[in-house]
Amino acid sequence: MIDQFIAYISQFGNLTRQQITLIAAKASELELRKGEYYAEAGKVLKQVGFLASGIVRICYHDNKGEEITRYFFNENHLLFIWKLFEEDRTLSECIQAITDCKLIVFSRKDWMDISNAITGWDSIVQKIERKNLTEVLDRRATLVSEDATTRYLKFLENFPTLANQIPLSYIASYLGITQSSLSRIRKNIC
Amino acid sequence: MIDQFIAYISQFGNLTRQQITLIAAKASELELRKGEYYAEAGKVLKQVGFLASGIVRICYHDNKGEEITRYFFNENHLLFIWKLFEEDRTLSECIQAITDCKLIVFSRKDWMDISNAITGWDSIVQKIERKNLTEVLDRRATLVSEDATTRYLKFLENFPTLANQIPLSYIASYLGITQSSLSRIRKNIC
């Protein structure tokens, strides 16, 4: 599983064998069952997490107490990497496994050790962070100006493997529509 | 005007007098008239721009040819700083002045010279980039699940100084609603 993480990182910059050994030594594995939380709103994000397999969602409670899904991540994503190095690391959203998940995690300290030991690490991580943030931004931002059917079609494009794996209620909430509207939209499309 | 830029940067990290002199030497000023474009979709972003005064909007054309406003920036923002260092610097959106604007600009090369000359520069810029991206993301992403009135109220919160300075058509497009809906919403609120 660590190989998968190394392969992911290597897309963004080269690592020597020594460096890989160092990273592997710091890494630990984490499994989450469907429904479990990786991180909770109001708490501080304490570790870097790489999703090796499974699906998580980012969600929050709005002021009416509704639980709203803001985003999905599937395998090969660093979870909320940008949050770990902001001044305020308190989360406003939670991260929940919606299928069984396997992760590689690093404590914040180990991650910083790696950063100090490996020249170019920060630049690699910055590229990943930028890619993740702009991807989330593009996918969410364009939803605003679309009607419900187009939103759903975009969801299918953006997350082609997810549609049959997760409850429709999460998808509806991600799209900002009700579950019954989504159901009707699906009927019209198929 | 360069002082304003230095003050902005200094929020994110300290600079010596020497470093400030270097930055000032590389900076140049740019004025845009209302309606002029700072950058256009399909072209490559060639410079770093700091908006010292005025308002710009980010907009694009959807597949029906509609022009859609995706975001606004007012003074004290680095414009699309994250885009300048992606592999593909081709813009999918344009940046248009919607009031008269004053900017400080740096060519990509000068910016990289500064980066090489000033230790810690990259880390300062990274903080700014992260702050900008997460701010845009938070503001846009939450719109999806709100109704039109709530969207407009959030716009007023997020951009308190903008409401009376820019055409309602831009605001409506930013909110993903029609101009007539926005007009009715405004009537109900006031």
Added chain:
DNA sequence: GTCACTTTTTGCCATTTGGCAAATGATTTC
């Protein structure tokens, strides 16, 4: 297979928002 449980679909109607065109208001130009 049956039961209990959860998820998804459907029907009915209310509400919100869109589409279009005309009217009003604001701004600029001469």
Added chain:
DNA sequence: GAAATCATTTGCCAAATGGCAAAAAGTGAC
């Protein structure tokens, strides 16, 4: 100040979406 132009509001009706509850379909345990 009048004319021309642009921005905003309004009226009318249609279309899209929401709210609620019941029905149907799917899932897992025994």
